[in-house]
Amino acid sequence: MITAITAGIDLGAKTVKVVILKGKEVIGRGIATTGLDQKKSAEKAFDAALKEAKIDLKDLDRVVATGVGRTEAPNANSQITEVGADAKGAIFLNPAIRTVIDIGGEEGRGIKISPEGRAVDFAINEKCAAGAGAFTEAMARALERPLKEFAELALKSTKSIPMNAQCAVFAESEVVSLIHAKTPHEDISRAVHDSIADRIISMVRRVGIEKEVLLIGGVAHNVGFVNSLNIGLKLEVIVPEYPEFIGALGAALVAAEQQE
Amino acid sequence: MSDIKRYKTEPLKCWGKAKELRANYYKEYKEAKSKGGICWSGGAEAIDVIPYAFGDDVHSLTAEPYAAAIAFDPEFAHRCESALESKGWARDMCAYMRNYWGSVLIDEYAFGGPFPKPDFNLQSGFCCTHAKWFQVLSLWEDVPYFNIDIATIPFWKEEFPNRLQYIVDQMHESIEFIEKVTGRECDDERLIEGVYNDSRTTSLWAKITELNQNTPAPLDEKSMYSLYVFTTLDRARKEFVDFYEELYAETKDRVDRGIAALATERFRLMSDSQPPWAFLRVWRYLEQFGVVSTGSIYTIGLEGVWDIADDWSLTPREDLKSRGVELKTRDDALRAMADWHMRRPIYAMFYNADWKSKLMMQYAKQWNCDAAMLHLNRGCEGTSLGIMENRAALIKTGLPVLTYEGNMGDDRDFDEGRTIARIDTFMEGLGLKKLT
Ligand code: SF4
Numbered sequence: 001m002i003t004a005i006t007a008g009i010d011l012g013a014k015t016v017k018v019v020i021l022k023g024k025e026v027i028g029r030g031i032a033t034t035g036l037d038q039k040k041s042a043e044k045a046f047d048a049a050l051k052e053a054k055i056d057l058k059d060l061d062r063v064v065a066t067g068v069g070r071t072e073a074p075n076a077n078s079q080i081t082e083v084g085a086d087a088k089g090a091i092f093l094n095p096a097i098r099t100v101i102d103i104g105g106e107e108g109r110g111i112k113i114s115p116e117g118r119a120v121d122f123a124i125n126e127k128c129a130a131g132a133g134a135f136t137e138a139m140a141r142a143l144e145r146p147l148k149e150f151a152e153l154a155l156k157s158t159k160s161i162p163m164n165a166q167c168a169v170f171a172e173s174e175v176v177s178l179i180h181a182k183t184p185h186e187d188i189s190r191a192v193h194d195s196i197a198d199r200i201i202s203m204v205r206r207v208g209i210e211k212e213v214l215l216i217g218g219v220a221h222n223v224g225f226v227n228s229l230n231i232g233l234k235l236e237v238i239v240p241e242y243p244e245f246i247g248a249l250g251a252a253l254v255a256a257e258q259q260e
Numbered sequence: 261m262s263d264i265k266r267y268k269t270e271p272l273k274c275w276g277k278a279k280e281l282r283a284n285y286y287k288e289y290k291e292a293k294s295k296g297g298i299c300w301s302g303g304a305e306a307i308d309v310i311p312y313a314f315g316d317d318v319h320s321l322t323a324e325p326y327a328a329a330i331a332f333d334p335e336f337a338h339r340c341e342s343a344l345e346s347k348g349w350a351r352d353m354c355a356y357m358r359n360y361w362g363s364v365l366i367d368e369y370a371f372g373g374p375f376p377k378p379d380f381n382l383q384s385g386f387c388c389t390h391a392k393w394f395q396v397l398s399l400w401e402d403v404p405y406f407n408i409d410i411a412t413i414p415f416w417k418e419e420f421p422n423r424l425q426y427i428v429d430q431m432h433e434s435i436e437f438i439e440k441v442t443g444r445e446c447d448d449e450r451l452i453e454g455v456y457n458d459s460r461t462t463s464l465w466a467k468i469t470e471l472n473q474n475t476p477a478p479l480d481e482k483s484m485y486s487l488y489v490f491t492t493l494d495r496a497r498k499e500f501v502d503f504y505e506e507l508y509a510e511t512k513d514r515v516d517r518g519i520a521a522l523a524t525e526r527f528r529l530m531s532d533s534q535p536p537w538a539f540l541r542v543w544r545y546l547e548q549f550g551v552v553s554t555g556s557i558y559t560i561g562l563e564g565v566w567d568i569a570d571d572w573s574l575t576p577r578e579d580l581k582s583r584g585v586e587l588k589t590r591d592d593a594l595r596a597m598a599d600w601h602m603r604r605p606i607y608a609m610f611y612n613a614d615w616k617s618k619l620m621m622q623y624a625k626q627w628n629c630d631a632a633m634l635h636l637n638r639g640c641e642g643t644s645l646g647i648m649e650n651r652a653a654l655i656k657t658g659l660p661v662l663t664y665e666g667n668m669g670d671d672r673d674f675d676e677g678r679t680i681a682r683i684d685t686f687m688e689g690l691g692l693k694k695l696t
Pocket residue numbers: 324354355356357387388389390639640641642643
């Protein structure tokens with residue numbers, strides 16, 4: 001029997017991710033920034049993944065798309081929602097996962113999953129960037145620091161300062177006020193990450209937090225946020241090796257199942 | 261597709277009549293003064309039987325359905341909203357009130373021509389907005405205003421004669437008010453007839469919606485939104501009683517013959533709160549998955565009157581005549597009307613999230629619902645109170661629940677693309693695929 005080669009493409013608001021599977025083994029990953037031309041961005045991500053997998057587009061047996069732009073995905077045979085793809089990818093990585101927290105550039109979501117990998121409930125923060133990656137990026141800019149450095153600063157903080165602003169724009173002015181008040185940058189960073197973690201936790205509590213908890217999406221790379229989230233949840237979330245690719249992985253797994 | 265069960269469907273025969281009755285209602289209000297009659301405005305609450313007693317040339321414009329009609333036309337609604345906002349009024353107030361106020365400010369009637377100024381405003385209030393809505397309006401319009409305060413709990417739980425008396429006293433006063441501002445006398449016989457009619461209209465609506473407990477559902481909720489409106493316009497009118505008699509008979513006939521609202525019904529939903537009026541197509545989108553929305557506590561209980569048992573089970577309340585209630589005096593009529601309307605399930609929404617949860621669970625059981633789709637309605641403080649508590653309570657019973665954000669009257673608070681995306685995710689979780 002020939003092992004099927006399938007792909008999942010996740011067209012997010014900020015980046016496009018592609019995962020290629022041979023059977024259930026990942027043989028390629030590709031990522032590209034989402035530009036105005038989504039199709040072109042998707043092609044770039046595909047090219048990168050195909051190169052890593054050392055195959056051609058024509059070698060793909062089936063492609064499943066997910067993400068906000070999934071209807072625009074080139075080469076896709078079918079689609080699956082982001083929540084469905086996340087659940088699939090999460091349970092594949094670790095069958096003990098019952099809660100998934102996915103924080104992308106512009107959206108955060110909490111998903112409760114069944115042992116079979118089905119999303120049984122979900123909550124989405126979609127109206128305000130204050131619960132997503134764009135928020136931390138804006139705050140890093142306000143402190144004139146690269147995002148990675150800004151995130152790491154939070155780990156050195158010794159003081160927790162509450163942030164009151166309800167939206168990303170007002171939070172930026174609050175950060176500027178803290179800078180003027182000569183607040184140490186590490187405490188500002190911690191305050192920013194605590195505030196986003198608080199929002200996410202209250203959203204995820206709506207679906208119920210059950211162990212094990214998997215944190216995925218680009219924001220999972222942010223060590224300051226992970227620290228605040230762990231403190232707020234009073235547990236250690238699991239961060240996979242390629243957190244931003246889990247949606248695409250879930251889509252690829254669906255493609256593999258459909259191919260069977 | 262071929263193995264999907266298909267029910268027979270038929271368009272509703274009385275649909276045309278419903279459209280005609282509604283159009284006439286708004287036309288009659290507009291033309292009342294020029295024909296020597298009286299026109300008044302106020303909330304779609306339990307009091308329109310009082311002006312009804314002043315003659316058949318007295319016509320109302322009930323506020324909430326009028327505002328919903330504005331919301332249905334986003335271009336007109338935007339002009340109303342921006343007129344109001346440019347005067348400094350906040351965007352987070354009741355969306356119905358804002359639409360209505362905006363229509364007065366720009367002096368445009370949603371059914372053509374300038375806004376017809378009423379002879380008086382008569383309101384009854386159980387939500388904070390109610391009291392202010394017509395107080396402000398009456399100052400702008402320079403017309404007399406009377407408000408009946410309904411600050412009391414639903415009567416189905418406990419009988420409190422003093423609370424009933426509080427409302428009845430105000431109803432008596434409102435009659436004196438109308439007599440003074442119109443120079444007419446209240447016709448008590450007509451009042452009694454109106455009270456009987458009103459109870460018949462609202463009992464019939466409960467009976468009609470009860471029929472939706474059947475599978476397949478004879479009515480879909482999108483159609484019900486158009487049909488329930490007569491309980492909110494002028495319930496005491498004989499023509500509305502007659503219309504509901506006809507609709508009840510037709511719906512019953514559909515049930516007897518197995519006629520479905522949705523041919524591919526395979527999954528039953530309950531909703532909550534007023535819908536985002538400018539986006540009723542979302543209900544049609546659900547149908548692509550074979551999902552029929554059967555209604556909600558709001559749809560059946562805004563004006564439908566029910567007996568609510570100790571175990572929260574719902575049974576349509578028989579109208580006053582059928583119950584053998586004899587009305588001889590004005591006081592009898594007002595007391596019976598106040599008692600009648602205080603039994604509407606809608607009050608639970610305004611007073612106690614736990615009661616509402618219990619009613620919703622009961623609804624899910626009696627109407628055989630497989631899931632719920634709840635509107636976090638930013639436009640109405642009353643009906644959206646405690647929705648997240650309701651959600652948690654329903655989920656505890658094992659019912660899957662989807663929430664979405666929106667606004668019944670202001671389409672700027674509703675993101676159609678994201679709502680559709682949420683529905684897709686919810687359907688996927690339920691294992692439902694599009695049938696077409
Ligand atoms: S807030 Fe809701 S209940 Fe109150 S007046 Fe407005 S629509 Fe009616």
